[in-house]
Amino acid sequence: MKKTYISVHVHDDGDNELTKLQLDSSQISTKFYNGDLIYDVDHDVKQLTNELLEYGNDPQEVQDAVTHMLASPVNTSCIIGKI
Secondary structure, X not given: OOEEEEEEEEOOOOOEEEEEEEEOHHHHHHHHHXXXXXXXXXXXXXXXXXXXXXXXXXXXXXXXXXXXXXXXXXXXXXXXXXX
């Protein structure tokens, strides 16, 4: 069964890219293997926000990006601070 998640990919230049996806358990494993972090939109939004703040992102930019991703359709991506 697929659920909706937000994945975080940290690029080599330090940018944090968020992508809203619908994934099943095997797809989650693949994303983890490739280095992405996966957060359930129904349960892990606070954890996602805290993780992004720990990466050193600006608090307002994190809030804007998370709010944007929650309101966006599946398969939408954004870079924190570049919405």
